[in-house]
Amino acid sequence: MTKWAIDVKNLTKHFGDRVVVNNISLQVPKGKIYGFLGPNGSGKTTTIRMLCGLLTPDHGEGTCLGYDICTQTDLIRKKVGYMTQKFSFWEDLTIRENLEFVTNIYEMDHVKQRVDEALEKLHLTHRANQLAGTLSGGWKQRLALAACILHQPEILLLDEPTAGVDPKARREFWDEINQLSNQGLTVLVSTHYMDEAERCHEIIYIAYGNIMARGTVAQVIAETKLKTFEISGADVPLLRQKFEHNSDIATMALFGENLHICGTNPTKLQKLIEAQKTLAQFQSKEIETSLEDAFIYYLNKAKEN
Amino acid sequence: MFRFSFQRLRALIRKEFIQLKRDKTTLIMIIMLPVMQLMLFGYAINMDPKHLSTAVISRDNTFLTRSIVSAFEKSDYFNITHKASSDAQGKKLLQQGRVLFVITIPENFTRDVIHGNRPTLLLQADASDPVSIIGATSAMDGIYQSVAQKEFNGSLAYLQNNATPAFSIQVQKSYNPEGFTRYNIVPGLIGMVLVFTGVMMTSLALTRERERGTMENLMSMPLAPLEIMIGKIMPFIFIGMFQATLILLIANLLFEIPVFGSLSVLFVCMFLFIICNLALGFFISTIAKNQTQALQMSIFVLLPCLLLTGFMFPFDGMPLWAQALADMFPLTYFIRITRAIMLKGAGWAEILPDLWPLLILMSVITFFTVKAYKNTLD
The missing domain is CATH 3.40.1710.10 (abc type-2 transporter like domain)
Incomplete structure (x- = not known):
């Protein structure tokens, strides 16, 4: 047995003339939570769909749970729990009916018992006969997750599972993901939230169909070689205008009263700041580079290519 | 390929029926469409004008x-x-x-x-x-x-x-040598309602699933394409049969229109015709991107059915090119078959000339539908 739950090489997918996924190779170790990040339209969903056999790659090859993603999709489907970006269970079925349906599709026995257990775990027993469409966003996500793990999959593919869900529901959702991971389940999860990325064992960042970075959060940040300075004081708006379009600054963003500027060359950055010291009122200090800065840096780099 | 599973198929069909049960508009349409059409045609012509x-x-x-x-x-x-x-x-x-x-x-x-x-x-x-x-x-x-x-x-x-x-x-x-009568209208009406249910409702039901994103979920589950197809189609076979029976019953009870031929032959032919329409509806749903498109394409099928197949106007009165076009629609043959069975008491032998084109059309449409349907989002 290999240690990879997902092991794919050079996946490429076109839609018409547009290259959506370009030559992506991906190795996801078993039992880990793997974060899949990138801007909208970067090919995350397409990649996930290729992994669970919903799309056939134009080029490339690989395995998911040891099964070929091009020829053994039937076997993959049995062992994958795939949660779509949009709630894709049946809104005109009740919660119980949805769960029963899934249980039957995976040909499980003791349907009623399993569904009852799942409902209890969800704390939805008293609302079992409510139409799924009447649930709030957070509950819909929990129902979807419960339905995805009913058949005890070996890997979860979650496509932006927490989009539009409030922080409390998001935290509960992630607590459950962590729990599942502890039980040995592999999780590949795409997200736009930085805090969620930081909860992953490893992350991969793709932009315009290309992989820009991978590794632990610390590694991904370190790899950019970005240094960040925080500038505060009365003249922040003035400095912001002055620093615009400066080629030494990779990213710049306002956080309340404070301005964060990042660059790959710390000496040049420092010189830039020193030069302004006599002209404006402000203080500056070096701070840790955030994951968000790293991602924007990667995105701009991808744009240049 | 998966082993064909009845547990899965039963779950699919059950889901379809639950959804239908909650879809009041469709439910009303299923019952009211044949009843209203029959009433309109039936009562409009049931008067026995004198003097x-x-x-x-x-x-x-x-x-x-x-x-x-x-x-x-x-x-x-x-x-x-x-x-x-x-x-x-x-x-x-x-x-x-x-x-x-x-x-x-x-x-x-x-x-x-x-x-x-x-x-x-x-x-x-x-x-x-x-x-x-x-x-x-x-x-x-x-x-x-x-x-x-x-x-x-x-x-x-x-x-x-x-x-x-x-x-x-x-x-x-x-002006109308074939002498269209209410007797002639009922077989045509059965055919028309079956086309309506089969083509329009099936294509809508499938594109709806696609539009709502639930199709992606369905496809990511271990289901054989055939299971999804049969699971989707089966409820509409029941619905079609139900509607046809409803028309026959009302026509008989209210308008005393008899069936001279064998009911079992009639129902076998109806079944074949329903399959034809469902396959066509399924085919449309593989091309249509959304429900609006599915509706437009269905109307594209329905209109010539209404006008060309002998439902409304006498077939023999049409120019040859129109007759040739009508020959490509299953409804043309079905109307002839049903009229022959219902009004002339025809059996297998007599309807054979119209039965085999119907069977060929059914096979061709089904073949292309199975070919066109993919279990992926490609």
């Missing part, structure tokens, strides 16, 4: 012809409103719609009757309104009987021979 204006061209004026004309009037169906002097004048009256019938009594009619030449009396009818004339034209036997009873006595008693009538009345229908 219809009639012109007489009499070239022979005797006791017998006067008796015949009065027998026409006494039947209550005919009301002699005009006396025409020539065929041309009679034709004009008919064309203008001033009269619905023209009775023409030929020269020497009475002499021919007495000599036993069995002459023919012509009744021209405006069949463009088949509904109004159906009762009237069926009254011919009664008219002959009443004339015979009254006049063929004494010296003419030798004409009282039922086996060989002394004269005959030839009914000539103009």
